[in-house]
Amino acid sequence: MEEPRRSNGGHRLYPEETVTVLRMIKAAQRLGFTLEEVAEAMAQPRLRSRTVAKLAEVERKIADLHAIRETLVQAVDAGCDDLMACTAAPRCPLPF
Structure with a gap:
């Protein structure tokens, strides 16, 4: 992920697609997938x-x-x- 923009108050501002990807990663982890497995799934969707x-x-x-x-x-x-x-x-x- 690239460095996100920041608000005037210094908060990170992530694009909606990044938020969606992070939610998907967390959901996969809750289902027992490791970060490595998630990365593989994102690289080669099966x-x-x-x-x-x-x-x-x-x-x-x-x-x-x-x-x-x-x-x-x-x-x-x-x-x-x-x-x-x-x-x-x-x-x-x-x-x-």
Whole structure:
């Protein structure tokens, strides 16, 4: 981005298209895209394929988080208080 003009009070005055691009970048970040991914998407627009890939990544993360949650719930239910004692017990669900 080029240096924006400034108002008499010193505030930056961005063109509307710059504001639109910044809003798009922030929206993409909220959806999990990195700045590098956003830059690539802006250079080579393939929104659908990029979105499908990001969705698959999010689905994998959700599955991983569900598995982690289930293991943690099992650890709480098993009464695991001491890591060394728990790993030696047959009821320990922690993956050691």
